[in-house]
Amino acid sequence: MHLLCSLDTLPADTSKGFLLNDISLVAINKHGNIHVYLNQCPHRGVPLEWQPDQFLDLDKNFIQCATHGALFRIEDGECIAGPCPGEMLTSIASKIEQGQVWVNLPCT
Numbered sequence: 001m002h003l004l005c006s007l008d009t010l011p012a013d014t015s016k017g018f019l020l021n022d023i024s025l026v027a028i029n030k031h032g033n034i035h036v037y038l039n040q041c042p043h044r045g046v047p048l049e050w051q052p053d054q055f056l057d058l059d060k061n062f063i064q065c066a067t068h069g070a071l072f073r074i075e076d077g078e079c080i081a082g083p084c085p086g087e088m089l090t091s092i093a094s095k096i097e098q099g100q101v102w103v104n105l106p107c108t
């Protein structure tokens with residue numbers, strides 16, 4: 001596994017972008033649970049954020065793609081509104097150990 005960040009740098013209900021081994025990732029802390037996805041919209045394959053580390057909609061309930069506004073559930077990455085309903089963000093396995101977030105990167 002690869003070290004992503006310290007849990008302290010990802011407070012509850014925030015999102016953050018990372019570049020790890022040339023792979024662009026987004027991590028979200030929702031109520032203390034960490035969810036990590038590839039930073040790539042399944043609609044057109046582009047990065048999701050509208051500004052650095054801004055991946056969530058205004059209410060912080062969904063991940064929102066900046067390009068056409070698709071909304072993805074934070075818990076499983078499924079698109080529930082927008083141009084690609086039912087499509088999924090690519091989930092990255094993660095775990096928290098001793099205050100650090102670790103991820104299992106896909107093979108490149």
Ligand code: FES
Pocket residue numbers: 041042043044045046065066067068069070082083
């Ligand atoms: S590229 Fe993300 S919704 Fe179109």
